[in-house]
Amino acid sequence: MKDLKVIGKEQVAGYEFIGIEGGFGDGTRGMLVRDIAEIHGTTVKRINELIKKNIMRFKNGVDIVNLKDDSVVVLNDLEFTQNAINRYKYIYLLSERGYSKLLKILEDDTAWDIYDKFVDGYFNMRQHIKEQMPMTDLEKIALLAQGTTQLSERIEKVDSKLDNLIENQALNATDYGSVNRAVNHRVYAYASIHHIPKSNVGPLFKDLGNQIKQVANVGNRSRIKSKDYDMVIKFIDNWEPSTATKTIIEQTELDVEKSA
Template structure:
């Protein structure tokens, strides 16, 4: 990673933040999540959560760097952190312009787009284009991101339709169409193995859903979010109590058998 350099205090409207160069190439600007959160009037943990839930979309060293994983910690005070804040944080993300643009697609609100214009015009490298009387480059970049965001929303809609249908063939066709919207290629996915929610396992084994979760935790069946393993995978499902989607662990056949075996041992 290129050496970081604090270049001073920058301004977006009335908000002050730390100007940073390095990390993603010589003279390339970067931004801390804590400053992005302040500019967007959001909590740091909300921005970190948005990144963590979409971590596979961000390329390490190109879109973001987790400064907690870097040995160069002597700058923590210059970056606006106390020693305690630095030590207690799980992640301290630094985003490039490209990484910020990806985050913007996740946030996707009118205020985010207005702020994007200001940051591009006045902070990131594209301000050079404006000084050279090439403001159209900024608009082209914004339109490109908006088109990508529209494709992402369409793909998500197709995927949700796929998950709602009871026809396996229709489900796979919709998933393939979703992949085509995102990648331009019609990818026929491998048929998904049968999966079980905790509720289904509880009903089948005549135990409570809480008991299923306790056994899974005891045996260490669940992967770290948002991963998967031979016993199951994490996926977002609609909450019973609101319109929000929440992470839920779905068990494979091997996961089901592991819980069955543990119950049979307990009953001996």
């Protein structure tokens, strides 16, 4: 274990616990299972059992350490009574990575909401030595760069979600009306060219409507996505009825002629 140091009481997201630094490397932070259990409103016994059941998922020295295995650590500094030290077989300390793995196992209502707050307010904040030595210029630059990078990543995620929302929204009333007008224009233009009377254009409308739903992958024309508008208009302009529809219309005309 790497130079574990107790840094005193910490307050994050309204929870108080013992801050621990250096348990997994220089400047890293860890949290006791005892404190995690209190935060999540459960027992140390339950969390220890979950860890034991999934111990193969935790990498020793990276995700988790058992403080009882390390004689260097003074457990009294962590506010464990001698009775508790004697009673517990495991006194686990988890790194940020270990805590995130535990959350996947816990999956309680507290888990992910609390985790975000602890990453921002605890694990990612390296505390300076108690003499409050000021940051060097390089440390300030590094911290600023880290914050800028995180902000850029969040902006990119928001932009991506916004683009996705815009692309997948349904047609507005204006575009929907344009699609309907394009359908009417194309059907009657085809009927005029092929001398099909208006009384027989029903199969043409049905054919074009079905093909539009197929190419736009929707169950109803009103559900066409905004991103597919240009594609649908182009399809309508170049539409030709299926062979089956042409046959139906021809047969209808023959039946009319026979009955005349």
